[in-house]
Amino acid sequence: MIKVEGMTKRYARTVAVDNISFEVEKGRIVGFLGPNGAGKTTTMRVLTCFLPPSGGTAKVAGFDVLEQPLEVKKRIGYLPETPPLYPEMEVVEYLTFVGKLKGIAGSDIKRRVDEVSERCAIADVRNRLVSKLSKGYRQRVGLAQAIIHNPDVLILDEPTAGLDPKQIIETRELIKDLAGSHTIILSTHILSEVEHTCEQVIIINKGRLAAIDSVSNLTARLRGSESIAVEVEGTDGVLNRAEVQGRLERVAGVSAVICKESRDNRCLFEVESLQGYHVRGDLARTVVGAGWNLLELRPIALSLENIFLELTASEQQQTVVAKQ
Amino acid sequence: MRNIFIICRKELKSYFASPIAYLLMAIFAVIFGFFFYSATAIFVVRGMESQMMGRGFPMDVNEWVIRPLLMNASVVGLFLIPMITMRLYAEEKRSGTIELLLTSPVRDVEVIVGKWLAALLLYACVLGISAINIAVLFFYGQPDWKPILVGYLGLLLQGGCLLAIGTFISTLTKNQIIAGGATFAVCLLLWVLDWVTAYETAAWGKVISYLSVVTHFEPFAKGVLDTKDLIFYVSMIFFGLFLTARSMESLRWRA
Ligand SMILES: Nc1ncnc2c1ncn2[C@@H]1O[C@H](COP(=O)(O)OP(=O)(O)OP(=O)(O)O)[C@@H](O)[C@H]1O
Ligand SMILES: [Mg+2]
Secondary structure, eight states, rough: OOOEEEEEEOOOOOOEEEEEEEEOOTTTTTEEEHHHHHHHHHHHHHTTTTOOOOOOEEETEEEEEOOOHHHHHHTEEEEOOSOOOOOOOOHHHHHHHHHHHHHHHHHHHHHHHOOOOOOHHHHGGSSBBBGGGGGHHHHHHHHHHTTTOOOOOEEEETTTTOOOHHHOOOOOOOOHHHHSSEEEEEEEEEEHHHHHOSSSEEEETTTTTEEEEEEHHHHHHHSSSEEEEEEEEEETOOOOOHHHHHHHHHHTEEEEEEEEEEEETEEEEEEEEEETOOOHHHHHHHHHHOOOOOEEEEEOOOOHHHHHHHHHHHHHHHHHHHOO | OOHHHHHHHHHHHHHHHHHHHHHHHHHHHHHHHHHHHHHHHHHHHHHHHHHHHTSSSSSOOHHHIIIIHHHHHHHHHHHHHHHTTTHHHHHHHTTTHHHHTTTSSOOOOHEEEEEEEEHHHHHHHHHHHHHHHHHHHHHHHHHHHHHHHHHHHHHHHHHHHHHHHHHHHHHTTHHHHHHHHHHHHHHHHHHGGGHHHOOSSSSHHHHHTTTTTTHHHHHHHHTTOHHHHHHHHHHHHHHHHHHHHHHHHHHHOOO
16 A cells, blocks of 8 residues: 655755655554654655655655655645644534545535544534634644545554543544555654554654564563562561572572562562573462562563663664774 | 635635635725825815806816826735735745645635635725715716726726735745735835836836836726736736746655
């Protein structure tokens, strides 16, 4: 559905996107992830024909953004970073205008406007002036605007920015709902959002592609080992930290034990295990068997956050090495 | 075509949703009203004088009242036009709505023509106020209506040409004030260009004064429809809109 090959975008001095290639299949939800200034918005602007690429090609639904922009635009719904709203219009008026602009037939407009205002939960502010809306409602109107013509491809630049927690969940549900029939690219800084909504992640950093994979693969790839948090309390008011550490280390499959925190007669350890071992049962038995209290035993999920930091950090290290 | 209409309607709505349209009409009504009062007063005084001197009263209303009024209206227009066009693109660029327009399945030229048309219609509404004054003349005299129509056509053409230039200037900046100021400067310059002929008789003096929008308006005010002036205005409109289209394109490449 979306195919980007060797795409580069240069602004006057900066190279915002540097030779990026990726492909998105029909019906997928793809998360676009990257630190500030990574080039997410720029990539989206190229895909929506707002900016022409400086090099390489980008195709949406088989149409090149440079050669057949009108065909591409017909198939895209776009929510820019700041929702493109006209303050002097009422919400309904605005949605009607956008609907017409996107080529919806006059007879269908009213129905579509009603549908999207229902879906994006803005029905109660229908007749309000856009300038009088709160930030979250503006964001929702922006989202309604993007889906009004039922486009094949949805490009959402930070769709949940400024929403309240309930609305964030609803928006995520809405996005997931739309996924089957639409191809969706969304950018975000909230990593858990990608974990919750997306099937595929594209991580970019400083304009370069850092990783592209499915969420589950990416998580598995970096989870060479499992980490477990273990909190132990001494029963008679004292706890010999070194002794606990020693015993935990001797459990089969444990590769490292680090003491994270120790207070009075308590101590929190982070235990790393080798791949293929299930050490939690043995850890519990060891602690209890030695007469200590086991306060907590919890696997530390290796989140996308870690992956993200790791990928973007290693990129930085690489560039440092390259400079030397 | 449909898209031009959609854009035009939206622009007109936002003109009338903000005080700008009413403000322009009010300014114009006051200034034009003053001119109208003065012109008719002078006409009456002159008429009395000539009657006392024994000449017949019936002087030509078209020549004595309407022609100077149309000339004045065209000059007042120069001052109002920047206020009409300054927001057209500058505001969209500032608020980011330009992203909506440029990513919607509409051609740049449709957006440009739609916006320009809305500006022209607003200008026509503003001029319409002067028509109310002039209509009064029909109750008290028998002015010839054909030259008046030609005069208004001239006003619209002159307005259309300056509005096209203003639209172009509005694409160059995010700041409405800068767009308005620059448009005003250009309008003023195009108005006074014909002063060159007062001291320069060489060919280039003629060329420069040819560009003066006011020179081309004078025949219209007299009720003379000359194709040469018509062509001048129409080609200036095309030129202005063409520049706007180029600017939109380069906006993409630069942005
Ligand atoms: N109009 C512009 N002119 C010049 N440089 C720009 C322009 N827009 C963006 N850039 C630069 O391009 C790079 C990428 O910007 P971009 O907006 O794509 O980042 P982003 O990933 O969307 O960041 P954020 O998470 O902050 O939204 C940045 O270095 C930025 O400074
Ligand atoms: Mg961004």
